[in-house]
Amino acid sequence: YSLTKAEKLKDTLGLESSSALQGFMVTQVHRLLTAKGKTVIAWDETHVSLEDYEPPKDVIMMWWRDWSQEVPWERVQDFPGPVILAPNSKMYMDLYQMEPHSASKYRVQEGTVGLWNTYSAAQLDTSRGALGVHGCLWSEHLERMEILEYQLFPRGAALAEVGWTARHRTDFAGFLQRWRVHAERLSEAGVSFYSGNFTGDPATLPPRPPEPEWDAVQEWDMLPEWPDEDG
Secondary structure, rough: OOOHHHHHHHHHHHOOOOOHHHHHHHHHHHHHHHHHHOOOEEHHHHHHHHOOOOOOOOEEEEEEOOOOOOOHHHHHHHOOOOEEEEEEHHHOOOOOOOOOOOOOOOOEEEEEHHHHHHHHHHHHOOOOOOOEEOOEOOOOOOOOOOHHHHHHHHHHHHHHHHHHHHHHHOHHHHHHHHHHHHHHHHHOOOOOOOOOOOOOOOOOOOOOOOOOOOOOHHHHHOOOOOOOOOO
């Protein structure tokens, strides 16, 4: 927004900030799409991060920044408008799906979204009722189709079951049994998928070792000595 044309446009429109300019562009896109009978969906930044701007009421929020204090789950739960759930820690399938990451057949985006993490999205809901869930598999860094498939399954199957199953009927242990049948179908079709045992289920993870306590005295003793006045 520091380009000369953008600055001139802000002056022409009487806008005082770059956020207001971005909001203006969102409104223009909204106008064009709704004129064609389309529904507008925008990432959560559009709803909560743009100062001096509030999007039209019918713009659906796509929530993905579950790591941000700006838009935590507690805020999303009571969001007054329609929401699609795509939290980064559950729905981003371009990240590793196991630990350690060295167990992966391919090198992908850092971070871990295990199979249990994706399935646990079934427990999320808003006071108005979420419209649905959305899986993200950014593929610009995936060189071949088999890598994309490997990243997608079995998490894609978990996403589908979460999206199409009533929350009170979801069952991760039962899903794992159903996945075995689906995995056989994918194998016969020549589709690549992750077949390891790691799911990220807290009930099966080994306990993490305790964090070492910081010994202030020991750390201080390790500091280099200051030279004396003669040194």
